[in-house]
Amino acid sequence: MPGLTASATSVSGPNPASPREGDPVISLYQPTSGTAFDPRCRHSLLLSTAETSRNPLFHKACVYIPGHDELYIISDLLQTSSSSSLPVILISRVNLRRRSRPHSGAGAGAGDDDDDDDPVGGSDDDVVGVEWQKLRPPQSMTMPAGGARFAGGMVFCSQGSLAEGSTGGLHFMPRGKPPEALVTGFYGRDFNSPHDVAVARDGALWFTDPCCGFELGFRRRPVLPCRVYRFHPESEDLRVVADGLIRPMGIAFSSDEGTVYITDAGAIKGEGDVDTPR
Structure with a gap:
């Protein structure tokens, strides 16, 4: 997978100027909300289904496990191949690969402290690729x-x-x-x-x-x-x-x-x- 390009994330008031196509904007509706965002925040597009299935696979949750550099994301309702069947929900597991350290998703030890937050990454800690798996919930x-x-x-x-x-x-x-x-x-x-x-x-x-x-x-x-x-x-x-x-x-x-x-x-x-x- 090609390297990911990180860009600055815009933080503005409730009526922001029109951003460039594809750029996310964080809109602040209360002045105190600005303290929640690190000014060094950047964004990269990790995964998209816009040009493939267009299925809403990345819908909610987005739980980050720092010790293993993993994201767990819940899909929206997905229709099955049978029109008579109820929709299903899938879980995506995304392993992040960074420039400065080896991928740890499969081999990280059980003693890792998963509750320690990582700092905002610099240029030596950029995400350069991902590994994505779709999982059926138990x-x-x-x-x-x-x-x-x-x-x-x-x-x-x-x-x-x-x-x-x-x-x-x-x-x-x-x-x-x-x-x-x-x-x-x-x-x-x-x-x-x-x-x-x-x-x-x-x-x-x-x-x-x-x-x-x-x-x-x-x-x-x-x-x-x-x-x-x-x-x-x-x-x-x-x-x-x-x-x-x-x-x-x-x-x-x-x-x-x-x-x-x-x-x-x-x-x-x-x-x-x-x-x-x-």
């Missing part, structure tokens, strides 16, 4: 969605399916091992479609639970309101931390964890129609 972790780095591995939201016993929930996936279910329901009732998760410094997992799986036809009718939950794996304490939202989707903490940001996609229906009064 049957126990149906229709994965958002994810995050957690405890040396990853935690993913499983949205569940129409299959009997498929409840959805949070699953911990150690690197190279099958996923382990952490929580799969709220006091005997199935979650709707757990969608995104954020890890707090105290080890608690905050996750959103909209009803988009039912709206898109791969999940049963919801039995719970659309909420945001907090689950602590050590104490197994599960509680509602936010309700009154229409369709809570994305979730993230501020750097000091004094604020949690939640995307409410209530104006967008399951198939993309816009309902502005909502």
Whole structure:
């Protein structure tokens, strides 16, 4: 694969000037958001399906494992070859190859500290190539969605399916091992479609639970309101931390964890129609 060309990433206000075609722009809607971006940030196009299948393979999660220089990315719904079958979701594993160090994806030791963030790379640390694999999620972790780095591995939201016993929930996936279910329901009732998760410094997992799986036809009718939950794996304490939202989707903490940001996609229906009064 040819070397990747890194370019500066534009950071601007909510109404940026027209960028060059293909250039990403980060738009800031709050002045304090600018502190979240290192001024040395650059971008490179790692992978694209624009000229091949055009399938939405790079849709959400994008979990980075620093110790192995790997990205795990979740696809959007993918149609199967049979029109009568439900759509599927795939996981992409992308190993990064850098100029300054050998590829570590396959041979890195188990003792690597996967929770240490790498600094922003300089010219000697540029990504010069990638290795890409498409993986089917394990049957126990149906229709994965958002994810995050957690405890040396990853935690993913499983949205569940129409299959009997498929409840959805949070699953911990150690690197190279099958996923382990952490929580799969709220006091005997199935979650709707757990969608995104954020890890707090105290080890608690905050996750959103909209009803988009039912709206898109791969999940049963919801039995719970659309909420945001907090689950602590050590104490197994599960509680509602936010309700009154229409369709809570994305979730993230501020750097000091004094604020949690939640995307409410209530104006967008399951198939993309816009309902502005909502």
